[in-house]
Amino acid sequence: MTDSSSTDVLIVGAGPVGLTLANDLVRRNIPCRIIDQRRAYHNEIRAKGLTPRTLEVFEDLDILKQIHARGSRNRPFRFYEHARLVSELDPASDPNNQPTPDAPYRGTFMISQVQTEAVLREHLSEQGLQVESGSKLVKVSQNAASVTAQIVHGTQNQMIQARYLVGCDGGHSTVRHLCNFTFLGETLENEQHINAGLLVNGLDPAYMHTWADPDQGLFLAPLPYDDIWIFQATISPEQHDTSLSTLQRIFDERAGLPGVHLSDLQWTSIWRPNIRMVKQYRHGRVFLAGDAAHVHSPVGGQGMNTGIMDAYNLGWKLAHVLYGAPDALLETYQAERLPIAQAVLASTTVRHKTWLHHDTGNSDVSANIQAVSKLLASKDPSADTTQLSITYRGGPLAYDLDETTGIRAGDRAPDAPCIHAASSRKVRLFELFRGPHWTLLIFGDSPVPQLPAILQGFLRTYTIIHPGTARVGEHILVDVDGYAHHFYGISGDALILIRPDGYVGLTAGKVDQEPLLNYLFMILGKGE
Numbered sequence: 001m002t003d004s005s006s007t008d009v010l011i012v013g014a015g016p017v018g019l020t021l022a023n024d025l026v027r028r029n030i031p032c033r034i035i036d037q038r039r040a041y042h043n044e045i046r047a048k049g050l051t052p053r054t055l056e057v058f059e060d061l062d063i064l065k066q067i068h069a070r071g072s073r074n075r076p077f078r079f080y081e082h083a084r085l086v087s088e089l090d091p092a093s094d095p096n097n098q099p100t101p102d103a104p105y106r107g108t109f110m111i112s113q114v115q116t117e118a119v120l121r122e123h124l125s126e127q128g129l130q131v132e133s134g135s136k137l138v139k140v141s142q143n144a145a146s147v148t149a150q151i152v153h154g155t156q157n158q159m160i161q162a163r164y165l166v167g168c169d170g171g172h173s174t175v176r177h178l179c180n181f182t183f184l185g186e187t188l189e190n191e192q193h194i195n196a197g198l199l200v201n202g203l204d205p206a207y208m209h210t211w212a213d214p215d216q217g218l219f220l221a222p223l224p225y226d227d228i229w230i231f232q233a234t235i236s237p238e239q240h241d242t243s244l245s246t247l248q249r250i251f252d253e254r255a256g257l258p259g260v261h262l263s264d265l266q267w268t269s270i271w272r273p274n275i276r277m278v279k280q281y282r283h284g285r286v287f288l289a290g291d292a293a294h295v296h297s298p299v300g301g302q303g304m305n306t307g308i309m310d311a312y313n314l315g316w317k318l319a320h321v322l323y324g325a326p327d328a329l330l331e332t333y334q335a336e337r338l339p340i341a342q343a344v345l346a347s348t349t350v351r352h353k354t355w356l357h358h359d360t361g362n363s364d365v366s367a368n369i370q371a372v373s374k375l376l377a378s379k380d381p382s383a384d385t386t387q388l389s390i391t392y393r394g395g396p397l398a399y400d401l402d403e404t405t406g407i408r409a410g411d412r413a414p415d416a417p418c419i420h421a422a423s424s425r426k427v428r429l430f431e432l433f434r435g436p437h438w439t440l441l442i443f444g445d446s447p448v449p450q451l452p453a454i455l456q457g458f459l460r461t462y463t464i465i466h467p468g469t470a471r472v473g474e475h476i477l478v479d480v481d482g483y484a485h486h487f488y489g490i491s492g493d494a495l496i497l498i499r500p501d502g503y504v505g506l507t508a509g510k511v512d513q514e515p516l517l518n519y520l521f522m523i524l525g526k527g528e
Contacts, residue, residue, distance in 0.1 A: 009318060018034055019117060052105040052106050192270060194231075195269050195271065201261045201263065212368035277294035302383075325523060392410035397499070401506065401510075404491075439459070447511070
């Protein structure tokens with residue numbers, strides 16, 4: 001028997017990337033389905049941290065409280081050379097890891113991928129959409145109007161017709177394979193690592209524990225909410241035994257700490273670093289996101305976070321095109337995200353080879369400890385691992401009408417505390433950005449542009465004034481501390497248009513209605 005059905009967007013893969021996309025589409029009232037070939041949710045923990053920028057995305061998706069409840073911020077580290085404790089590092093002691101008014105989630109945040117997925121899945125269920133587990137994609141075809149996916153679910157065949165299909169199904173992506181995307185790069189065949197989940201007795205669970213020898217590396221991290229420790233180690237390419245006794249032997253040989261006992265092995269996996277990415281993110285009505293499009297070294301914790309940013313970039317664009325915007329808007333997904341993936345691959349490769357000393361042949365443990373310390377303090381020389389500085393400047397959606405503002409089109413829109421003029425209530429800009437809409441910030445005394453009715457449902461407008469300015473209204477904000485003017489680089493009148501994904505689309509020193517409308521009509525396709 002074969003069942004047939006249709007939807008607007010079919011998402012293949014229910015990891016953090018696919019779940020982020022599904023949550024974003026559902027809140028935009030876009031009919032979608034999300035399938036995963038796994039019959040049960042996996043318990044293996046791969047990614048273990050979220051960047052400050054990802055936490056900002058999760059605030060927008062209204063799941064930040066649940067995420068914070070299952071993770072921990074600025075966990076301290078201990079570094080060892082064999083049995084000798086070399087140093088301790090408390091990320092909270094560094095100012096770069098403390099919240100600021102423009103970036104409220106600075107710092108390191110540890111949470112297992114299992115818990116991140118659980119929060120996303122639960123939120124999706126609350127909005128009325130369930131993951132369709134045990135559904136295997138076996139065939140994809142498309143024409144000018146739709147994509148048809150053949151799905152096998154148990155003994156049943158399903159044909160799902162969708163306007164668009166998005167492959168979020170990981171490094172071994174079936175979507176990528178079936179749709180003939182190229183996936184160029186390399187596998188580091190002479191390098192192998194083991195990842196395991198188990199219990200540890202004898203190590204202080206208040207710390208992350210790191211042995212930073214390039215050839216004999218070892219890392220143990222407690223994850224209290226999961227009631228498990230993560231064990232990670234570099235092993236020889238010939239090593240295949242992943243038994244508990246082998247892991248205990250590796251620990252004893254490399255750490256040499258007496259009285260530490262490993263037990264209750266839950267899972268193990270062996271992996272080799274892959275450094276690969278696609279040449280394009282789109283084939284017709286099929287898109288890729290996350291590891292399906294790019295894989296790289298996990299050093300620095302950029303993989304899952306980069307994939308979540310892919311989904312966050314694509315979601316609003318798919319929704320707008322399904323609302324009637326020009327298809328050209330979808331071309332900006334690759335234009336904006338592919339250079340970001342290229343930069344991440346380059347920086348993680350440099351960091352990986354430096355830490356493992358592939359290029360130098362040096363085995364200086366102290367150099368690795370210093371490198372990890374810089375990474376945790378957001379001072380890594382390879383890249384900004386907070387992802388707060390990612391920009392789409394110069395991209396197809398970035399328009400600066402003049403040089404008046406310090407912030408530029410394509411930049412991340414920062415947070416700032418203000419006071420609501422009518423109620424005297426404290427409010428943050430991020431609270432006002434939250435949701436699927438665009439946001440227009442008008443600095444100064446200029447009148448609010450009169451928008452046609454067709455745009456009013458897409459755009460919310462706020463005027464930001466200095467203290468002492470005699471204006472009161474429902475959409476008037478008082479910049480009592482001057483943070484908004486400072487972080488946006490505003491010295492006089494200005495207009496800042498912010499996209500649904502929290503990036504600046506347009507800047508202008510003069511509040512002029514015509515270029516604003518031209519920009520919005522170009523993207524939304526709602527002009528006369």
